[in-house]
Amino acid sequence: MSSNNSSRKVVTVDEQAFENVAEEAVDENGFPVVDETPEFEATVEEETQAKVDANHPDGIADTSEDRIHSVTLEQEERIHAREAELERISAQAELGTQDGREQRTRAVAAKRSAERRAEFQTRAASVDPRVDPDRDDPRTKLSQDELATVNTEANRLAEQLDGWSRAAISRHLADAVIGGTDMMSAVVKVFEELQTAPGQVIPIGKLEDVTRKEVSIEGQIEVLWESDSPAIAQVGLIADDSGKTKITIWEKSDAPWVAEGERVRIHGAARNWYEGRVSLAVTGWSTLHFPERGRWWA
Template sequence: MSSKHVTSNVVSVDEQAFEQSDGQTVDEDGFEVVDETPEFQPTVQMEIQAKVDANHPNGMVDTSEERIYGVTLEQEERIRARETELERISARATFGTQDGREKRTREVVAQQSAARRVEFQRRAASVNPVFDPDRPDPRVEISQEQLAAVNTQAMRLAEKLDGWSQAAVSRRLAEVVVDGKDMMSAVVGVFEELQTAPGHVVPIGKLEDVNRREVSIEGRVETLWEPSSPKIAQVGLICDESGKTKVTVWERSNQPWMSEGERVRIHGAARNWYNGRVSLAVTGWSTVLFPERDRWWE
């Protein structure tokens, strides 16, 4: 024997109305407020087309840059921006400790350069005391009148001495004045001394007064003649305003060819004697330059 027991909850009309109105907005009179703003939703076809555009290779726009496969342009832009930001943060973390490195490098190089210059001057002082950097400045030991005369003469001599600054000339003049010489004798002596100083072009007429093995000269090739030996590449006379001298260029020196009438500057020429007069030999250790060569505008 079976029986059916049907149970049900009886809900009143007021309760049903309350459930239906739950969560809905009503006005002050109790009427439901209807939102009339339309809600747009993509259709199924639009969703399918969006997936095709995002994932299908034929749906991507051709570009010269490599695209990220499977993402939209908006997503790709965000990814690229994040990658760029991470690279910038990484680079800043890597090179952040190098702030000021360029400035520190310049300071170190300047200190090393100054140290090398002082060392060179001390070595040069063994040959000529003028270059000694540790010597006190003699200009503080002379009177204001003498200092004015020294500066005037130094400015005049610096214009005639190639490679010498006015300050260097005035210091040397002051040294000679402090040693007791009058101004005229000091000017003549310093001029002759600095003319033949090491590392500077020596007037050809002053070559006999030089006490070192190698010299530098500048002048014009006056004449060339046939060498007397196959070991000689060229031989001739070079002259300037002060005089002339014989110059021999050895074959093994591999120096550039000189022509008559051409201006030439020779550094490190070996000083010799020929028929009681000083002559020069250009070797492999010498340097031959032509100041006027290839100056087509003249």
């Protein structure tokens, strides 16, 4: 009795082999053609399991050449990590001589900088023997009382001289005392020398005592007036507690404009003489700074 049941019958491998025998073809002589590799079909359970395995992340096929077959992903990651570690160790072994290269580079740069500074001081010593790096510290030649007085005066001058340390001032004082100058005269002499030294902001009243061409000053713009020359951007008077002088800002200097009552610090101002009086000019080599610009109370 036939059945119309739609359920698929489970067929074993052996049954599939016998079914293929009935379907064998014959050749031109009537002899059957034997197929030694019968076609197998998967069972329902095998098809279901295959779908589950194919959709599982660990079962997705990876045809990449970097994949290591026959191992799990976890094992493969460990193998790659170990290979990377071995490569790093090998690279360190080859470049081991460069360990601490940064520290050695800084040490070499510091050494060369010290050598260049000593060379510069040696050349400067030909003009001023006091800056000779090989010269003995003059303070070692002072008595205990003289050294105490020198240190006291150096502390006092350090509060009035910007950019000079107490040790540098005490060396200059000691050198003057050893040269035969009394203490009070030495204090006045050293103060004037260091106050007008190159790189220092010079009091405007001391401009006539300076011999170099360019100076640095700081003061307040008292007044500005119109200039008849198109080459001059601004002209006026600048003053501080020690005095005042004329200042000319040339158009080609491209300097920022100043205003009356404004405090300005000028580095590299050119010192000029006109009718027996000293004046200053702002050129392309000059730099202007405004200490009070941008303050919240301005």
